[in-house]
Amino acid sequence: MNITIYDIAQKCNVSIATVSRVLNGSSRVSEKTRARVLQTMKDMGYNPNPFARGLGLDSMKIIGVLCTDVADIFYAHAVSLIEDALRTHHFDVMLSNTGNDNGRSSKYITELTAKHVDAIIIIGTPFSTEGDIRQLRKTAESIPVITINSDYHQPNMYSVVCNEKEGMRQVVHALAAQKCQSILYLYDALTYSGRHKLDGFRQGLRDQGLRDQTERIRQVPKSLEGAEAAIDKVIAKKISFDAIIASEDVLAVGAQRAALRHGRYVPVVGCNNSILAQCATPTISSLDNKLRSLCTAAVDIIIELMAGKDVPIRTEFNAELIDRESFKR
């Protein structure tokens, strides 16, 4: 069995209360006994039992982190950043991967709350159905819920987002400045982020007085093959284009490859600024959604909430276009 405060107390000829006080620093303990207790704690290799502590405080300093797929390079990066930031505040991360079984995502939330995590960070948009969102709202009643790149507008939920709509608008402007008139737009899903990017794209077209053509906006599976097939199809249909924007780097890579295969050398812009964009030849420009800022902001919100401070219900960052080879014509 493990060492408990009883063992320490006995060894030091004090009560468990004193040991507990030393443990929590706060209350006044004489310097002499404090030193003695701390020493024997080290000697005996004591560490507090989190279950017992959690039972009383109903907190185990664990944050639930929820996303659709940690294997995805974007989410993985986010999880990594969040974990690092939380660690500095002595919080642990309980990971929950919803996968894509939409409509039943609420069960992951339920499981997480059943574990009594102190707060939940949600990356992306795993929840979309009415039932899921109802469950989410209910969860938010008991613990803070921080969302990254989505916004459910519910009480006790805090949203951290990147203004990708505006970013995408500027991408269109930048392409237009290079005389691109017929921009192909590939996207995989209309999540919060996906919708805003598409909106920004359309807004950009309008700004430039360009027509918003449905045939140049195409939904594709989130994979290299999905994007390649889409480009093949567009070319087969003789739909003209002089630039490609993709809502995900992986799509941009696939699209560029297919275009080059057909001898079409056009500017390609992806999103998320992941390493995939740099692996392609030519390297692909990408709209950076400031993941690091988003993640540290999310963690900061949790820390401040725990400290009883007032925090903004919405925090917004700017996107930034990272210019690479593929951007030139």
Add this chain to the structure above:
Amino acid sequence: MNITIYDIAQKCNVSIATVSRVLNGSSRVSEKTRARVLQTMKDMGYNPNPFARGLGLDSMKIIGVLCTDVADIFYAHAVSLIEDALRTHHFDVMLSNTGNDNGRSSKYITELTAKHVDAIIIIGTPFSTEGDIRQLRKTAESIPVITINSDYHQPNMYSVVCNEKEGMRQVVHALAAQKCQSILYLYDALTYSGRHKLDGFRQGLRDQGLRDQTERIRQVPKSLEGAEAAIDKVIAKKISFDAIIASEDVLAVGAQRAALRHGRYVPVVGCNNSILAQCATPTISSLDNKLRSLCTAAVDIIIELMAGKDVPIRTEFNAELIDRESFKR
């Protein structure tokens, strides 16, 4: 406050003991009361408090998963696979990212054990110093430690590996069959996996009666730029080569790009079979280390261990070369 078994007991006019029995299924309870209890549990929205349960059982059905960097596509994929597998067995994942602060990695283990996780899965080689390994051994005395792609040979530790040495040997053979005689080898670190791959490379050379030339074996930073710089240097030094092997896909991508920039079109082979290899042009062949098998095996070991079964202390899989465009000459 939350619903407890006391509430349920009161509502049903039974004792908490009975409720607890219903909860744990095992003991004999009359069918009538069982049904009644289950019903009221549903009605009142009861779910057991994991702290209290953990306090009694000293287990909260949480597995600690430890790796150097979840942001790395390889580890991210591993974590994802492990999480999925554990979830089906109702275990949760506590994530721990050591980063690269070598020599102090033991503190992550300490923190994890302090949280009383039921077992630890270690991916890769975050531990190398004597102190770290001593700590690891100590941890293994109290809970099972499963390592993926490393082997510390300690009691109560279970090792799951891929035979990348043999795989790499066969890569050399395959290249030799294409008349490649001067193979460049790039690696980033001599972890367990890194050592074995390098050993396999050398073994392959010997098999083929080729010389093992130090100048063609180069350590580089794990990045596109690192690999590119290395190739630039090799070419500047006029070291000849007719093929490139890299211990990581990302290095392979960078190396191929640099080589192509110099007009050198040679076969390139990476490792881990990640999406990076598919993003490059031409697509890069890669030695698949069977990550899925490794991860499910690791989880299976935990499950069987918990069930008191006897499990092998070492489980080994074969690597497999995935052939892509870059393999042809």
Add this chain to the structure above:
DNA sequence: TTGTACGCGTTATCAA
């Protein structure tokens, strides 16, 4: 400054 005693929600061990 220190000690006593209770509560936290479950599981497990006795009795009944």
Add this chain to the structure above:
DNA sequence: TTGATAACGCGTACAA
């Protein structure tokens, strides 16, 4: 088949 009750380890009013 049930019920009463003692752990489990810690935090903390309240008392001294």
